[in-house]
Amino acid sequence: MTMELRHLRAFLAIAEEGTITRAAARLHTGQPALSRTLRQLEDHLGVRLVDRSTHHLELTAAGRAFHDKAAAALAAVDTALDPRSLTTLPLRLGHPWAALGPHTIPLLRRWDEEHPDVPLELRRVDDRTAGLTRGTVDVALLRGDVTAPGLVTRLLLEEERVAVVPAGSALADRDALTLADLAAWPIALNTVAGTTTLDLWPATARPAATIQVTNTDEWLTAIAAGRAAGITTSATPGLHKHPAIAYRPLTDAPPVPLLLAWRPGPPAHPSIPELVRLAREVVAAA
Known part of the structure; x- marks a missing residue:
């Protein structure tokens, strides 16, 4: 059977809601239909993604590994189908807390002055990589050790x-x-x-x-x-x-290192090098 976007959306809804009932309500579909969609996805992948042995569903190890890939795939599709992306592609800067601290506002103001054609969107995402591995942001401000594989990092400063x-x-x-x-x-x-x-x-x-x-x-x-x-x-x-x-x-x-992190290569946002340069300048100026 051909996999469709609805299979990914069904899996993510189940993973985030924790029950078939709530996921079905969120997707405005019936519980039997949603359960069938999940089974089709599992059959296609050849692994069990969701542990159904408890009342509150839990992801299996394979499910947790697949979750970030599914989220990133859907985020890429949503970005591609967003009409705004045909005229301007915002640079999404994620952070789990505190952003760039006292340098946050100076960075945003400098960006708006130097790159008025590329919106810089600051997004707080309560996630170890601030949404970077899920594809919900293009670049992230992260503190401490960055252990997620496949990311490029640049040290901005160390905070007491x-x-x-x-x-x-x-x-x-x-x-x-x-x-x-x-x-x-x-x-x-x-x-x-x-x-x-x-x-x-x-x-x-x-x-x-x-x-x-x-x-x-x-x-x-x-x-x-x-x-x-x-x-x-x-x-x-x-x-x-x-x-x-x-x-x-x-x-x-x-002290705690503060880094900029992003996923390398296509489809990395073309303005990431400019953000790295400007963030370093703002920190150095302070």
């Missing part, structure tokens, strides 16, 4: 780490903090795109508890509510001011 604590806490009364100061608190960890792990602490002196979150909003809320402390980089304070949060220098943690 900052402690983030509830305002009014004893920690907020200090001018600067250390990892040991934070260890008595639960630590909020962004497990999707964060750069903080318990490996920052010595094995014998790690925090006893963590609170796992999946995005910046959840992370900020956990700290503001007094449930946890956190660690971020110097890019965050200027973008996320909050009356219930205090930022303090963290004196004994290594």
Whole structure:
């Protein structure tokens, strides 16, 4: 049987919704028809993509590997069929949090001045590669180690780490903090795109508890509510001011590299080299 785009859309809807019922409602189709479409795709690939043994469907290892390929394929088709792409092709710049920190606005303004014919779209995507491996962005601002295969990276700068604590806490009364100061608190960890792990602490002196979150909003809320402390980089304070949060220098943690990353070769956006050049100039000027 010939595979069609509907097979990819069906698989992605099931993967994202977690149940056939919700996926069918999202696609405005019946559950039996959606189940048949999924089976056709699995038969074509010769692998099981979805584990149906639980009420909440889970992707198999093959399903997780196929997910990014399917998402990238659909994103490429949607871009090709977008009428706007016939006149101008926007450059989509993804980031999971904090973008380029205090350099974000200067970069956007410089881009608009120098490249008024190519829109630069800044998109926050809660994903380890900010949507890059899924094809939803053309280039991404990423922090820490970039382990996704097949990506080209360029280092822009290294950001100092900052402690983030509830305002009014004893920690907020200090001018600067250390990892040991934070260890008595639960630590909020962004497990999707964060750069903080318990490996920052010595094995014998790690925090006893963590609170796992999946995005910046959840992370900020956990700290503001007094449930946890956190660690971020110097890019965050200027973008996320909050009356219930205090930022303090963290004196004994290594800096975090900030990189631009993209997928090489066709169909890479032709304006990526210009973005790399301009981002480096903006950072250097500061």
